[in-house]
Amino acid sequence: MMKGVHYFLATLALMALASSFASAYDPSPLQDFCVALDDPKSAVFVNGKFCKDPKLVTADDFFFPGLNIPRNTTNPVGSNVTLVNVDMIKGLNTLGISLARLDYAPYGLNPPHTHPRGTEILVVLEGTLLVGFVTSNPDNKFISKLLKPGDVFVFPIGLIHFQFNPEKIPVVAFAGLSSQNPGVITIANTVFGSNPPISVDVLAKAFQVEKNVIKELMAPFMGSKS
Numbered sequence: 469m470m471k472g473v474h475y476f477l478a479t480l481a482l483m484a485l486a487s488s489f490a491s492a493y494d495p496s497p498l499q500d501f502c503v504a505l506d507d508p509k510s511a512v513f514v515n516g517k518f519c520k521d522p523k524l525v526t527a528d529d530f531f532f533p534g535l536n537i538p539r540n541t542t543n544p545v546g547s548n549v550t551l552v553n554v555d556m557i558k559g560l561n562t563l564g565i566s567l568a569r570l571d572y573a574p575y576g577l578n579p580p581h582t583h584p585r586g587t588e589i590l591v592v593l594e595g596t597l598l599v600g601f602v603t604s605n606p607d608n609k610f611i612s613k614l615l616k617p618g619d620v621f622v623f624p625i626g627l628i629h630f631q632f633n634p635e636k637i638p639v640v641a642f643a644g645l646s647s648q649n650p651g652v653i654t655i656a657n658t659v660f661g662s663n664p665p666i667s668v669d670v671l672a673k674a675f676q677v678e679k680n681v682i683k684e685l686m687a688p689f690m691g692s693k694s
């Protein structure tokens with residue numbers, strides 16, 4: 469009896485110790501940045517979102533309809549991503565997960581991009597999809613596969629990846645992402661279409677090409693930012 473109580477207390481103490489160690493870690497960022505303020509009165513954002521009073525929560529806080537509807541893929545790349553993150557489902561706040569529907573026109577491309585805060589797991593429902601990602605420096609190994617319906621593929625957090633429809637049948641895929649706000653950095657748009665633009669001299673040196681090549685690469689993204 470006494471022995472049991474001691475054992476219980478020791479376990480409790482260990483658990484308290486473990487949780488105090490765990491809370492010593494820095495929190496994971498839930499947006500691009502969260503600049504610190506000394507005066508809490510002037511603070512507007514927290515890491516993530518504020519929480520609704522649980523008494524006022526309804527089923528709609530965890531609901532998003534219409535992901536069965538094909539999206540319009542008539543655009544320069546021939547693909548359309550419908551991301552269902554914490555902005556669409558407020559109930560996702562702090563839960564570390566989100567979902568996307570991906571539509572690809574014939575020969576459509578979801579261009580090279582990264583998710584700074586999430587790993588992605590994708591399943592193909594219809595059509596054929598060529599997918600790939602590249603590992604970080606110095607190896608930069610290209611890992612690629614041709615997927616058919618039912619195939620599942622993983623894009624590890626932060627790595628540059630793409631999906632391309634190599635056939636004339638439209639493709640539908642769905643993907644889960646391990647963040648309430650995984651973020652998207654599309655390489656071409658980010659590097660050649662930033663606002664304001666990165667200097668042509670910087671990009672010419674970075675890509676080891678003439679400046680007019682950089683200007684040509686920038687052209688499609690000019691005027692696309694407001």
Ligand SMILES: *[C@@H]1O[C@H](CO)[C@@H](O)[C@H](O)[C@H]1NC(C)=O
Pocket residue numbers: 538539540541542543547548549
């Ligand atoms: C994606 O599809 C939706 C609905 O079909 C459309 O409103 C939106 O403009 C499309 N996005 C792109 C980038 O084409």
Ligand SMILES: *[C@@H]1O[C@H](CO)[C@@H](O)[C@H](O)[C@H]1NC(C)=O
Pocket residue numbers: 540541542543
């Ligand atoms: C798809 O988007 C294109 C370009 O914005 C537009 O011209 C076309 O009417 C849209 N198609 C549908 C079915 O909404």
